[in-house]
Amino acid sequence: MIKIIHTNDIHGKIEKDEKTKVDISKFSAKLEEIRKEHSTLLLDAGDTIHGQPIVSISEGKAMIDIMNEMKYDAMVPGNHDFNYGRERLLELAELAEFPIISANIYDEQGDRLLAPYTLKEIDGVKVGIFGITTPETVQKARPEDIEGLRFEDPVLESQKMVSILKDQERVDVIIALVHLGIDKSTMPEHRSDTLADSVEGIDLVVDGHSHTELKASRLIGEIPIVQAGDSMRCIGMVNFIKKACGEAEISSEFIYREDINGIKEDLSISRILIRVDEENNRSTSEIVGISKRDLNGDRFSVRTRETNLGVLLAEAMKYITGADIAITNGGGIRGSINAGFITRKEIVSAFPFDNYVITKEVSGKDIVKALEHGLSFYPEPSSAFPHVGGISFKLDRLKAQGKRVYDVFIAGERLEERKLYKLATNDFLASGGDSYDMFKTAKMTGSYASIDEVLSTYIKKQAYTGARN
Structure with missing residues (x-):
């Protein structure tokens, strides 16, 4: 069994909160407990590196430092992750010790801005993970931050990815890591449920953007979609078993603040937060x-x-x-x-x-x-x-x-x-x-x-x- 732990729409909300948010240092400690017992993937579905002064003062570096320490496996950028501009996003992708992926963002030369997918082998199972970023970025980001970029059709780009991952990379499992959401205000062709309904060959959609709490019981056809709300109010966890017949057995749950209150903090994360706070105090002068x-x-x-x-x-x-x-x-x-x-x-x-x-x-x-x-x-x-x-x-x-x-x-x-x-x-x-x-x-x-x-x-x-x- 693979435990797929997922976050989305954190919006830089990583400071301690006595009321609602999951404490990120305790989440990291819980993550280590899970890793001792299970094979894991840690994924983020975007809108993560911007939103609060604790991360925005360093233009996202503070968040990348924490994600590196927690050993994230992949992230797809959301619309707000362009708030520092495309060049800064590329710089952060270089600093990240995990791939920031998106298959549907193209530059002026017609090349993909980022790597479209990443591969992981877990207990002999080859997993392909591809990223898709919402085309709403064109309306929701400042024009100068995305100048020259095209955000292509999520369904068409996903179909290309499935074909490459199956036929060329010969993967056993395909995960769509997307920042699309299921808001009714979003054009149907740009929603994650439309993608899941239209693209064959995907085993799991890990979603973001609409700030929705979705467990794996949210099915389109046979493809489950999961999403973990927003602002660290909960963490998503999928239990994924790939059977010999090729079918997948999937269940999911959420981890809330009260579920990990009794866990000791991960001191490595606490030290990063202290360092970032000190750096920010100097910077804000x-x-x-x-x-x-x-x-x-x-x-x-x-x-x-x-x-x-x-x-x-x-x-x-x-x-x-x-x-x-x-x-x-x-x-x-x-x-x-x-x-x-x-x-x-x-x-x-x-x-x-x-x-x-x-x-x-x-x-x-x-x-x-x-x-x-x-x-x-x-x-x-x-x-x-x-x-x-x-x-x-x-x-x-x-x-x-x-x-x-x-x-x-x-x-x-x-x-x-x-x-x-x-x-x-x-x-x-x-x-x-x-x-x-x-x-x-x-x-x-x-x-x-x-x-x-x-x-x-x-x-x-x-x-x-x-x-x-």
Whole structure:
């Protein structure tokens, strides 16, 4: 029996969490226990090396260091793994002591950007593992991060891989390691269930992208699909037996935080986390700009009125994404930045959540609804209070809620309710957080860097800010 242990959509969430996440140092210790008793494969289905300051400050190296120590066998890149750019992903692939694979990403010359597959021999069983990355990367990554790349059809590329692995490599088992997901918002031809239903010869699909907990009982035809949620909330484990007749016997389970609470930490992983924290503290002392004034992130202020820090962030989001307007919520701002030199550490402290920037296609009518909603409690404080960029409007406090916003202008022109605008916001609001339900079903058009990265980049480009109060 082979134990296939799988992770996906970690999003850099490897710091200790007393509530929900699996402790990565204890997971590593559990992994060693399993390896003593069983032959194993350790796979990751992408969106792993980006998302939290602990990994993003080193542009993914910290995560690769940990994966090397844990002896991962293979990883497929997800859309967010391009957030540092294609060249940085290639650099990280060189640093990785395991293959980062994808069969459907091609460069300008028509060559594959990465190795399409890898081979492993386990207890006399030859296993072929190929990677597939979501074509949604084209919409969800910054254009400059994937410039010149093509993300080809998952089904067609998978069929090519199965043919090569069976006919040329003569493997006994084929695993599709994919970052596709099963979201209904994803085009059917780009989903993992479509791939499993359309490609013969695959024994197991290890999936990511949709943040779904899928056990092997999730079958398409006879091909099981597994996926382990997101953010280290659980670890997936597949029990895989290849019978003499050629058929596979498969079952799976999840490992949750409470399942390994009593296990001692893997000290090698704990030491890496301590080292990374020390390196990050030194790195975040980097000066990214200068402010002539205090940047106000006071809790009461950002929940009752626009402040210069909130507006600065909104303008940064609009600038980096090329959006028409930006809206972010006061509740996401958790501290002020003093006048003078601005360090990365101060920015991370002011915006401590793991939010990243999303663009969506939103109607003028829904933009007005969003403003009305964000100001519905005004003048009382609310975490939903909107800080905006690229848009101006007036508010009549004497009118009833839902009818107080008027004279709305975007880029100097009066807002048109039926017109579609490109909105930049954070992923929390984009998914309906703070009851911004009007954004939830809007079409997503792009996925960008974390809030602190976007603001740091913008401030660097401005050299200094004279942000007004």
